[in-house]
Amino acid sequence: MKRIPNKIYLSEKETPKFWYNIAADLPNPPPPPLGKDGKPCPPEQLAALFPIELLKQEMSRERYIEIPKKVREAYMTYRPSPLNRAYRLEKALGTPARIYYKYEGNNPSGSHKLNTAIPQAYYNKAEGIKKLTTETGAGQWGTALAAACAMFGIEDVTYMVKASAQQKPYRKIIMETFGAQVHASPSDTTEFGRGVLAKDPGCRGSLGTAISEAVELALKSEKAHYSLGSVLNHVVLHQTVIGEEALLQFAKIDDYPDIVIACVGGGSNFGGLAFPFIGKTLREGVRTRYVAVEPSACPTLTRGKYAYDYGDMGGFTPALMQYTLGSGFIPSGIHAGGLRYHGASGLVSVLKHENRIEAVALSQTDVFGAAVKFAEIEGLLPAPESAHAICAAMSEALACKESGEAKTILFNLTGHGYFDLAAYDEYNKGNITDAAYSDEELKNGLASLPDFK
Amino acid sequence: MKRIPNKIYLSEKETPKFWYNIAADLPNPPPPPLGKDGKPCPPEQLAALFPIELLKQEMSRERYIEIPKKVREAYMTYRPSPLNRAYRLEKALGTPARIYYKYEGNNPSGSHKLNTAIPQAYYNKAEGIKKLTTETGAGQWGTALAAACAMFGIEDVTYMVKASAQQKPYRKIIMETFGAQVHASPSDTTEFGRGVLAKDPGCRGSLGTAISEAVELALKSEKAHYSLGSVLNHVVLHQTVIGEEALLQFAKIDDYPDIVIACVGGGSNFGGLAFPFIGKTLREGVRTRYVAVEPSACPTLTRGKYAYDYGDMGGFTPALMQYTLGSGFIPSGIHAGGLRYHGASGLVSVLKHENRIEAVALSQTDVFGAAVKFAEIEGLLPAPESAHAICAAMSEALACKESGEAKTILFNLTGHGYFDLAAYDEYNKGNITDAAYSDEELKNGLASLPDFK
Numbered sequence: 001m002k003r004i005p006n007k008i009y010l011s012e013k014e015t016p017k018f019w020y021n022i023a024a025d026l027p028n029p030p031p032p033p034l035g036k037d038g039k040p041c042p043p044e045q046l047a048a049l050f051p052i053e054l055l056k057q058e059m060s061r062e063r064y065i066e067i068p069k070k071v072r073e074a075y076m077t078y079r080p081s082p083l084n085r086a087y088r089l090e091k092a093l094g095t096p097a098r099i100y101y102k103y104e105g106n107n108p109s110g111s112h113k114l115n116t117a118i119p120q121a122y123y124n125k126a127e128g129i130k131k132l133t134t135e136t137g138a139g140q141w142g143t144a145l146a147a148a149c150a151m152f153g154i155e156d157v158t159y160m161v162k163a164s165a166q167q168k169p170y171r172k173i174i175m176e177t178f179g180a181q182v183h184a185s186p187s188d189t190t191e192f193g194r195g196v197l198a199k200d201p202g203c204r205g206s207l208g209t210a211i212s213e214a215v216e217l218a219l220k221s222e223k224a225h226y227s228l229g230s231v232l233n234h235v236v237l238h239q240t241v242i243g244e245e246a247l248l249q250f251a252k253i254d255d256y257p258d259i260v261i262a263c264v265g266g267g268s269n270f271g272g273l274a275f276p277f278i279g280k281t282l283r284e285g286v287r288t289r290y291v292a293v294e295p296s297a298c299p300t301l302t303r304g305k306y307a308y309d310y311g312d313m314g315g316f317t318p319a320l321m322q323y324t325l326g327s328g329f330i331p332s333g334i335h336a337g338g339l340r341y342h343g344a345s346g347l348v349s350v351l352k353h354e355n356r357i358e359a360v361a362l363s364q365t366d367v368f369g370a371a372v373k374f375a376e377i378e379g380l381l382p383a384p385e386s387a388h389a390i391c392a393a394m395s396e397a398l399a400c401k402e403s404g405e406a407k408t409i410l411f412n413l414t415g416h417g418y419f420d421l422a423a424y425d426e427y428n429k430g431n432i433t434d435a436a437y438s439d440e441e442l443k444n445g446l447a448s449l450p451d452f453k
Numbered sequence: 454m455k456r457i458p459n460k461i462y463l464s465e466k467e468t469p470k471f472w473y474n475i476a477a478d479l480p481n482p483p484p485p486p487l488g489k490d491g492k493p494c495p496p497e498q499l500a501a502l503f504p505i506e507l508l509k510q511e512m513s514r515e516r517y518i519e520i521p522k523k524v525r526e527a528y529m530t531y532r533p534s535p536l537n538r539a540y541r542l543e544k545a546l547g548t549p550a551r552i553y554y555k556y557e558g559n560n561p562s563g564s565h566k567l568n569t570a571i572p573q574a575y576y577n578k579a580e581g582i583k584k585l586t587t588e589t590g591a592g593q594w595g596t597a598l599a600a601a602c603a604m605f606g607i608e609d610v611t612y613m614v615k616a617s618a619q620q621k622p623y624r625k626i627i628m629e630t631f632g633a634q635v636h637a638s639p640s641d642t643t644e645f646g647r648g649v650l651a652k653d654p655g656c657r658g659s660l661g662t663a664i665s666e667a668v669e670l671a672l673k674s675e676k677a678h679y680s681l682g683s684v685l686n687h688v689v690l691h692q693t694v695i696g697e698e699a700l701l702q703f704a705k706i707d708d709y710p711d712i713v714i715a716c717v718g719g720g721s722n723f724g725g726l727a728f729p730f731i732g733k734t735l736r737e738g739v740r741t742r743y744v745a746v747e748p749s750a751c752p753t754l755t756r757g758k759y760a761y762d763y764g765d766m767g768g769f770t771p772a773l774m775q776y777t778l779g780s781g782f783i784p785s786g787i788h789a790g791g792l793r794y795h796g797a798s799g800l801v802s803v804l805k806h807e808n809r810i811e812a813v814a815l816s817q818t819d820v821f822g823a824a825v826k827f828a829e830i831e832g833l834l835p836a837p838e839s840a841h842a843i844c845a846a847m848s849e850a851l852a853c854k855e856s857g858e859a860k861t862i863l864f865n866l867t868g869h870g871y872f873d874l875a876a877y878d879e880y881n882k883g884n885i886t887d888a889a890y891s892d893e894e895l896k897n898g899l900a901s902l903p904d905f906k
Contacts, residue, residue, distance in 0.1 A: 005465045006529040012458045076459040077541065077832050088530065088604075106559050108832045110871070150829040151541075170874040174834060177825060177877045372630055376603040379530050379561045381627065418563070418871040421623040424630045 004098075007082040008249040015080050016244035017067055019237045022275040022347055024063035025282040028354070030346035033318035034308055038452040041318040049218060049226040051127040054120065057234040063279075065237065067119070074118045074151055078107035079241065083249035084413075090397070092377045097400035098255065099393060101413045102246055102273060103380070108178070109144030111383065111415030112269050113229055116238035117141075117148035120227050124154060131155040131224040133217045135185065135210030137164055138337035139171030140383075140415060141229030146180035159185035159193075159213045162205035164337070170419055185210040192216050208313030208327070215316060230266025231311060231320075231345050239272025246410065247276050257288055257410035259396055263388035264292045264301060264359070265338045267345030273412040275347070278356065290357040291396075292348065293388040295367070297435035298331035300324065300344050301352050301359035303442060308452050309343055319450060322349040329445025332435035334364050335423035336384040342445065360392060363434040367391045368427040371417070383415040384423055457551075460535040461702040468533050469697035470520055472690045475728040475800055477516035478735040481807070483799035486771035487761055491905040494771040502671055502679040504580040507573065510687040516732075518690065520572075527571045527604055528694065531560035536702035537866075543850070545830045550853035551708065552846060554866045555699055555726060556833070561631070562597030564836065564868030565722050566682055569691035570594075570601035573680050577607060584608040584677040586670045588638065588663030590617055591790030592624030593836075593868060594682030599633035612638035612646075612666045615658035617790070623872055638663040645669050661766030661780070668769060683719025684764060684773075684798050692725025699863065700729050710741055710863035712849055716841035717745045717754060717812070718791045720798030726865040728800070731809065743810040744849075745801065746841040748820070750888035751784035753777065753797050754805050754812035756895060761905050762796055772903060775802040782898025785888035787817050788876035789837040795898065813845060816887040820844045821880040824870070836868040837876055 023029045032040040046055055057065060067075070086099040104112035124132055132154055136142025142158045149156035158180050165172050165184040175182050183189055185205045186196040190213040196203055203209075218226035228235060250256050260277050262270035270292050280286040292301055301323050309324040311317035324343040325331075331340045344352075351357045367384065370391035375381045382390055389411040400407050417424065426432050476482045485493040499508055510518060520528070539552040557565035577585055585607055589595030595611045602609035611633050618625050618637040628635050636642055638658045639649040643666040649656055656662075671679035681688060703709050713730050715723035723745050733739040745754055754776050762777040764770035777796040778784075784793045797805075804810045820837065823844035828834045835843060846864040853860050870877065879885050 007465075009462050012460075074832075108828065108834055114832075147832050151832060169878075170871070173874040173878040173881065174871075176881050177828060177834065177874075179829060375561065375630060376632060379527075379567075379600050379604060381561055381630065418623070418627075421626040421630075425622075425626040428626065428629050 004085050004253045004255065006087060007084055008253055009082055010080040010245060010248055012076060014248060016241055016248070017072070018064035018244070019067060020240040020244055020276045020279055021060055021063055021065055021237055022279055023233065024061050025279050026350065028350060030350045031321045033320050034452060035318060036315065049215065051123045051129065051225060053123045054234045057237055058232060067241070068122060071119045071122050075241065078114070080245045081106065081242070083246055086378055088377050089374065093394065093397050093401065095397040095401040096404060096406040097397040098406065098408045099397055100257070100408070100410045102242055103413045104242065105413065105416035108147040109140060110418065111140040111144065112239060112242060112272060113141045113144035114147060115241055115272065116229065116235045116268065117144035118151065119238050121145070121148035121152040121154055124225050125152045129154065129223050129225045131157065131221055132227045133157045133214040133224060134227045134229065135159045135207060135214045137161050137207050139164060139168050139419065140338060142175050142180070142182070143171060144229065145227055146175040146178035149180065150178045156180040157217060158182050159187065159210040161185055161207060161210050162203070168419060185213050187213060189213070190216045206313065211312045212314055212316055230268040231343070233347060236268045236271035236275070236345055236347055239268045240275050242272040242412065243274060243276035246273065255408055258407040259289045259291060259409045261291045261293060261389050261392050261396070261409065261411040263339060263385050263414065264294050264344060264348065265341050265385065267348035269412050269414045271345060271348055274357070278351065291392055292352065292357055292359045293392045294359065294361050295334055295336055295339050295388065296361040296363045297334045297437065298325070298340050299361040300342065302361045305446055305449065306349060306353045307449055309449055311343060315450065319452070320346045322346050323352060324449065325442065326445035326448040328448025329441065332437065334435045335420065336367070336388065338385040339388065362388055362391050365432055365434050368432050370394050372427065380413070381417040382413055383417045384420050386412070386414045389413065457538050457706045457708065459540060460537055461706055462535055463533040463698060463701055465529060467701060468525070469694055469701070470525070471517035471697070472520060473693040473697055473729045473732055474513055474516055474518055474690055475732055476686065477514050478732050479803065481803060483803050484774050486773050487905060488771060489768065502668065504576045504582065504678060506576045507687045510690055511685060520694070521575060524572045524575050531567070532694065533698045534559065534695070536699055539831055541830050542827065546847065546850050546854065548850040548854040549857060549859040550850040551859065551861045552850055553710070553861070553863045555695055556866045557695065558866065558869035561600040562593060563871065564593040564597065565692060565695060565725060566594045566597035567600060568694055568725065569682065569688045569721065570597035571604065572691050574598070574601040574605040574607055577678050578605045582607065582676055582678045584610065584674055585680045586610045586667040586677060587680045587682065588612045588660060588667045590614050590660050592617060592621050592872065593791060595628050595633070595635070596624060597682065598680055599628040599631035602633065603631045609633040610670060611635050612640065612663040614638055614660060614663050615656070621872060638666050640666060642666070643669045659766065664765045665767055665769055683721040684796070686800060689721045689724035689728070689798055689800055692721045693728050695725040695865065696727060696729035699726065708861055711860040712742045712744060712862045714744045714746060714842050714845050714849070714862065714864040716792060716838050716867065717747050717797060717801060718794050718838065720801035722865050722867045724798055724801055727810070731804065744845055745805065745810055745812045746845045747812065747814050748787055748789055748792050748841065749814040749816045750787045750890065751778070751793050752814040753795065755814045758899055758902065759802060759806045760902050762902055764796065768903065772905065773799045775799050776805060777902065778895065779898035779901040781901025782894065785890065787888045788873065789820070789841065791838040792841065815841055815844050818885055818887050821885050823847050825880065833866070834870040835866055836870045837873055839865070839867045842866065
């Protein structure tokens, strides 16, 4: 067999020209979003916030959706991302397994989020939108949208959870450097924010509050829309560029994954990598295991309920059928901020519900241990979110060592950890603990689920 | 003409197997280093600090030096680096010029420094060395050596200038995450450091002090050596992997640079990119312009003197023939910390002395303006050091617009700016000024030159 290189590239001509829409291949696609009245959400309600093309993608049953030329041109500034063969890690673990990873950190947002920020900026621009609003917690999504808006010449207003803005000042600065207006939320720029501040002037904010502020500003501004970085079908669709590239890269080296692994927060990076492979399983019966990795502190897929729930705490968003811990479940302050979400993508949820994918929950100490080992061996400092996938991939590789099987493992390394060094410092000092929750907290979370009977 | 892709890659098989040693092609190579007595430095003095193979490289007149297999394997985790065609920037500037850049930030050190850290760790390991000591200011070099030592299983002790350790805590943490011991210098771990602290307990350190501590520890420890991240011939040699790759990449697309641009601190990234091209000029008479870019706050090549000088303030190092402002010249606290060096590589200096290369000094405000523009257009946030090369490349591209010439411009983008966001914040707020110096300060600096008559 020819030696497989450390990095498998694609030429520009070889890059995918289509996103893959798994809804076309699902026997039972997720049911429609519901409004507060329990009835399917009317399209007009969503059209005030999103451009028509994205809403079409949200509902589409077409298998392949063409990537517009201008989006492909912008992708070309950092895509295709390399498929890396982790030779050094394999050797260090002494495993017969072949370990591969897609690395999505080589772009200005430092994560996979730019893959959807670019088309969202493009479609909004094409429909005459002048301003996009959004919220950001950990900051990857906010950075991605800021970079994409700079590329397409759209104004960007981002509400950053105040606690994050204070803890991660670098994230705020990089967004501002790309020209974004960043407000620490709750802010005095919206009615909702002023209301929160009136009640609690010291409030350090939440994603729920930030979403409400961003939506309010979009609805009240001229030619403005709102933009979301995960969960929704069109967001996951855009991320499938990752998996479509990986399929082509594996074809080049005549290998194919037995196991595909990715972390799950809202679900877009998992879907982005895994859906094109799952499509082959659904259509052609290819046998591959798919492992979704979540933090044990926020075990949506492993301990949550499959039910209709809102995306935010206030119930401003439509309700989606999904795995959820209930919007009343407040995960402890773990360092993988991008995975602290009570729900999950409807598409990922239905796959889990039908046992087409596996889910595993990992503890924070194990995850940081794997991250540091990976950094030392492979020379790449991962984001704590991505380290969940690394940790699970290492476990699978060690299981191969045990069983003597030379399986092919693929995982998604979604981003770098340069903005997470305070967390690494805590780990180096031995201060990282396994954030846990009580049965009571889990019960209270599930009790917050809306009742649509 | 075939369309040139956004990124020009090389396969692993195509990557350079040799570093290029410009000393082989120079009509007048730099004269030997001198000791305090004004006589050529005895090899034993250097052998206490560096492995034999690196000293051989330091003195070598061979044109090509083979890259060891294990070094190539480690390079392969992040090399070859892409040659990027900056289409979006060309369009934004409206220039007929073709702009290309090598991007060296896609590795754990975030800069080109890893290209020499890896062979330095390798050669030391091969000679039975168990511990490397070094100093770091801005932190790129310290991070690179920490990552390389983790790869080769060597202990790493780094003295980080105390002021930097306090201003850039993330840099300290990333080194520690790679397993390095990081001491804020002056420290109480060396006699030299204790002496400094006894005189001034609040001392915030300097590169000179940190070098002295690192050298003392190397000399006093068992099986330990000292490691340097720029200036010396063997360091620049290792960096030529950048230019050798670029030569091969240009051959692939049937283009060739008319102008090669890089920033200069100690000179290793400039030499690394430009020397393989200068070699073609020296041997074959290929006409290319070479532009070394420095900050106007530390104008070594444009305002310095070509003379023997020490590498540090205390005169602990041998004296090298070089362009220098005198070790007594203290540049103002500009944000491109990696370019605040009073001297320059002997090889770069002799090329400037013989007018084989040009030098230009740029102001800090112009440089940050170019950096932010580049980030918005090309979607890549550069380190302030690298932004000097960007700024000069933009000027050349605008000159092409004026003259209507479709020149080919190549520059070195040495690293990302993720650890420099505090500086970008100052720029965004309008607080960045053109750090300057008085004629008096320049005179005092030059007056500090040693006298070897």
